Amino acid sequence: MPRFTHPRLDDVPLDLALHALADPNRLGMIARLAATQQLSCTGAAPCDSIPKSTLSNHLKLLRAAGLIETKQAGREMINTLRRAEFDQRFPGLLDAVLANNLY
Amino acid sequence: MPRFTHPRLDDVPLDLALHALADPNRLGMIARLAATQQLSCTGAAPCDSIPKSTLSNHLKLLRAAGLIETKQAGREMINTLRRAEFDQRFPGLLDAVLANNLY
DNA sequence: CTAACAGTTCAATATTCCCGAACTATTAAA
DNA sequence: TTTAATAGTTCGGGAATATTGAACTGTTAG
Numbered sequence: 001m002p003r004f005t006h007p008r009l010d011d012v013p014l015d016l017a018l019h020a021l022a023d024p025n026r027l028g029m030i031a032r033l034a035a036t037q038q039l040s041c042t043g044a045a046p047c048d049s050i051p052k053s054t055l056s057n058h059l060k061l062l063r064a065a066g067l068i069e070t071k072q073a074g075r076e077m078i079n080t081l082r083r084a085e086f087d088q089r090f091p092g093l094l095d096a097v098l099a100n101n102l103y
Numbered sequence: 104m105p106r107f108t109h110p111r112l113d114d115v116p117l118d119l120a121l122h123a124l125a126d127p128n129r130l131g132m133i134a135r136l137a138a139t140q141q142l143s144c145t146g147a148a149p150c151d152s153i154p155k156s157t158l159s160n161h162l163k164l165l166r167a168a169g170l171i172e173t174k175q176a177g178r179e180m181i182n183t184l185r186r187a188e189f190d191q192r193f194p195g196l197l198d199a200v201l202a203n204n205l206y
Numbered sequence: 207c208t209a210a211c212a213g214t215t216c217a218a219t220a221t222t223c224c225c226g227a228a229c230t231a232t233t234a235a236a
Numbered sequence: 237t238t239t240a241a242t243a244g245t246t247c248g249g250g251a252a253t254a255t256t257g258a259a260c261t262g263t264t265a266g
Contacts, residue, residue, distance in 0.1 A: 163214090
């Protein structure tokens with residue numbers, strides 16, 4: 001049974017956060033999550049051509065960067081943006097990224 | 104003679120810019136360049152343990168991301184931040200990064 | 207000239223990323 | 237109940253990237 005670990009935002013270094021965002025697919029997912037309240041893993045996918053193992057890895061990375069929270073609900077995993085926490089840790093960063101994200 | 108190519112900022116995708124910033128050494132260099140008007144390559148180095156070929160590659164990457172401009176002056180290369188242009192292309196991004204950069 | 211300097215380029219190694227295959231867990235259907 | 241389908245994770249090996257020592261280019265100081 002998958003149990004996810006979510007870092008405290010204080011433990012997330014800036015370069016890790018930037019690295020998590022520095023990918024078109026992950027940017028797409030973050031944009032979707034920002035526009036929606038919560039999404040399943042496949043629901044967060046930026047397109048349907050991306051393999052699910054890859055998708056899973058992207059989400060793991062976003063989790064490790066403190067960007068999303070994942071909890072199990074039935075057989076789905078529900079992902080949500082940790083927006084308030086992330087914004088407090090890195091003020092203005094996510095806003096700037098989302099404002100420029102044309103994906 | 105090394106002649107550098109600098110992209111138009113319009114041609115720099117967001118994920119490339121983020122990728123360029125998503126590294127502690129490059130963040131250190133950008134912070135230095137933001138604090139100083141111009142720096143040689145070795146002068147921009149975040150520490151002196153980093154090999155110069157690595158340093159050269161980091162600077163090439165920052166150049167490709169539209170973050171810095173490099174021109175030759177004698178036998179040195181003078182690097183400057185393309186701050187105004189970058190800010191116009193990605194409003195608030197560099198500010199957010201520099202504000203959170205503790206390196 | 208010659209030597210030293212500032213940095214680039216190249217190529218080999220090390221690291222990271224991607225994705226198919228196999229797996230776990232949960233629920234819907236028969 | 238089983239059985240099958242769904243939703244996702246994990247693992248491993250090949251592909252792609254990054255790092256860095258060595259050799260090189262171009263510039264200036266002596």
